[in-house]
Every structure is written in structure tokens, then in C-alpha cells.
Amino acid sequence: MNRVDLIGRLVKDPEIKTLQSGKMLARFKIAVRRDFKDPDGEYRSDFLQVISFSNVEAIGNYLKKGDRCAVIGRIQTGSYTNNDGQTIYTTDIYADRVEFLEKKS
Numbered sequence: 001m002n003r004v005d006l007i008g009r010l011v012k013d014p015e016i017k018t019l020q021s022g023k024m025l026a027r028f029k030i031a032v033r034r035d036f037k038d039p040d041g042e043y044r045s046d047f048l049q050v051i052s053f054s055n056v057e058a059i060g061n062y063l064k065k066g067d068r069c070a071v072i073g074r075i076q077t078g079s080y081t082n083n084d085g086q087t088i089y090t091t092d093i094y095a096d097r098v099e100f101l102e103k104k105s
Contacts, residue, residue, distance in 0.1 A: 006070065007070045010030055014026045015027045027051050028049075029048065049092045072095065072097040076094050
């Protein structure tokens with residue numbers, strides 16, 4: 001089973017793209033705080049790339065940097081070769097559902 005449920009805050013405004021097929025996608029990064037403190041007593045966060053093919057217009061219109069949202073989806077890994085010939089590995093969250101929780105105060 002490949003399922004992930006996350007709650008986090010947007011690191012920057014979502015990027016909306018229209019693919020050659022005409023399908024739209026929203027891409028954004030969220031910061032998700034870990035549930036435990038590091039040895040210095042501080043909470044750390046993971047920064048996760050989210051891609052959504054549903055509710056793209058609403059995501060673009062209503063989600064902004066600092067807003068809190070919930071993401072339900074799956075993890076997908078991939079790779080590509082950059083301009084220097086190096087293989088870059090990626091891990092993305094493909095959202096089945098994005099819920100708007102609160103605006104940045």
C-alpha cells in the first residue's frame with residue numbers, strides 16, 4: 001500500500017502549469033514538522049514536493065505561502081539526467097486530495 005497523509009505549510013506560492021496535453025497541474029512544496037525534537041531540543045521539518053492534478057485552479061487561487069493544508073496521496077520516485085550528465089533522483093507526493101486548513105496569520 002502506498003498512501004501518505006500530511007499536514008504542513010506552503011513554503012512558497014503554488015506553481016500552476018498546463019501540460020501539452022492540456023491537463024493542468026499544481027506543484028508546491030510544504031514544510032511538515034517532525035513529531036520529535038532533535039538533540040538541541042528543536043523541532044525539525046521535512047520539505048516535500050507535492051503535485052496535484054485535481055482542484056488545480058482552487059489551489060492556485062486560494063493557497064499561498066504560509067497557508068496550512070492537508071495532503072492525501074502517494075509517494076512516487078523518479079530520476080532524470082541534468083545538464084551536467086548527473087542522475088538526479090526525485091521523491092514527490094502525488095496528491096489525490098488537498099484540503100485548505102488555515103490562512104497564514
